[in-house]
Amino acid sequence: MKAINVSVGFDEWKKVDGFVHDVEDEETFIYQIDEVQMVIVTEGECSMAYVKGKLEEVFDDPTIDGLR
DSSP states (O other), X not given: OXXXXXXXXXXXXXXXXXXXXXXXXXTEEEEEOSSSEEEEEESSHHHHHHHHHHHHHHSSSOEEEEOO
């Protein structure tokens, strides 16, 4: 399992809800902390690579921190 903490700019908070609904599936769990922060957990590397690609596509400058 892989996990990351993601923060986006406050000016992009309206995109977070749509992102969560578009990306979450049986291999990806997303916990939305607030309007601009979320924790994303995936089954493996491929799912995480997809999620990171979508983050870069949807948001201008997401901050991505790995979790242990």
